[in-house]
Amino acid sequence: MQRELTLMAVHAHPDDEVLGTGGLLARSAAEGIRTVLVTCTNGEQGDDSGGVKPGEPGHNAAEVAERRLAELRESAALLGIDHVELLGHQDSGMEGWATNDHPEAFANIPLDVSSGRLAALMERYRPQVVVTYDEIGGYGHPDHIQAHRIAVDAAERTGIPDKLYYTAIPRSGIGRMLEFAREAGLDLGFEPPADFGTPDELISAVLDVSAHVDAKRKALEAHASQGENIFLLRLPEEVQFMVFSQEAFVRRFSRVETPEHEDDLFTGLR
Numbered sequence: 001m002q003r004e005l006t007l008m009a010v011h012a013h014p015d016d017e018v019l020g021t022g023g024l025l026a027r028s029a030a031e032g033i034r035t036v037l038v039t040c041t042n043g044e045q046g047d048d049s050g051g052v053k054p055g056e057p058g059h060n061a062a063e064v065a066e067r068r069l070a071e072l073r074e075s076a077a078l079l080g081i082d083h084v085e086l087l088g089h090q091d092s093g094m095e096g097w098a099t100n101d102h103p104e105a106f107a108n109i110p111l112d113v114s115s116g117r118l119a120a121l122m123e124r125y126r127p128q129v130v131v132t133y134d135e136i137g138g139y140g141h142p143d144h145i146q147a148h149r150i151a152v153d154a155a156e157r158t159g160i161p162d163k164l165y166y167t168a169i170p171r172s173g174i175g176r177m178l179e180f181a182r183e184a185g186l187d188l189g190f191e192p193p194a195d196f197g198t199p200d201e202l203i204s205a206v207l208d209v210s211a212h213v214d215a216k217r218k219a220l221e222a223h224a225s226q227g228e229n230i231f232l233l234r235l236p237e238e239v240q241f242m243v244f245s246q247e248a249f250v251r252r253f254s255r256v257e258t259p260e261h262e263d264d265l266f267t268g269l270r
Helices: 023-032 060-077 113-123 142-156 171-183 210-222 227-234 237-244
Strands: 006-011 032-041 083-089 130-133 163-168 205-208 246-254
Touching: 006 023, 006 113, 006 142, 023 032, 023 205, 023 210, 023 246, 032 060, 032 113, 032 142, 060 083, 083 113, 113 142, 130 142, 142 163, 142 171, 171 237, 210 227, 210 237, 227 237, 227 246
Parallel strands: 006 032, 006 130, 032 083, 130 163
Antiparallel strands: 163 246, 205 246
């Protein structure tokens, strides 16, 4: 008898689950695949009420964490996620922040400690497919890099996942989004470097998640306390659809026969 198909996504903070894997999670849930979200930190270094930044007067890390975890629960429900597992580590903050040096920050927890806890979750849920970040955490965030490290270590330690993937933003897609935004006269508030994103030739899988754009949009809206992510919702509707309707991944390994280019991360497992 074939075991239940299970997807596990390993993310660093509340809200990270939406942009790179929200469509995958919603699509998998709709297909009857059990979905497990592992969130490694409580997001204490996010914005407080009124956009108060960490380190500014009035920023309350405990209240931020409480608010962000409540938003996470709402987002998970909107995406149809079956199980949310919290590792509960302290948010390390962005690269270069003083909070990077806190001994309890996730990035400073010994690898075998966090990896061991994630390995135990893999033992419990037995996921065939695991997704996380690449070696640089997408853009260098210390917690994303640590999530990558523990996911790879736990997958290799347990030997449970049949397939491991990294989330990816195709470089060509970034260019198209910026072009549309400029044509619409929108200021995104940042200018990605020329090498931002994953070279298209490295992409292993591109998933059509267009049927779940609305769920993905609502899940992003659920993380309202973190306004930096909401800039995508200011884009014209047709640009939002373009951005949200596909998700891309780079395959780290597959223990089952897999084509070079996939449109389904469960190819070879159904």
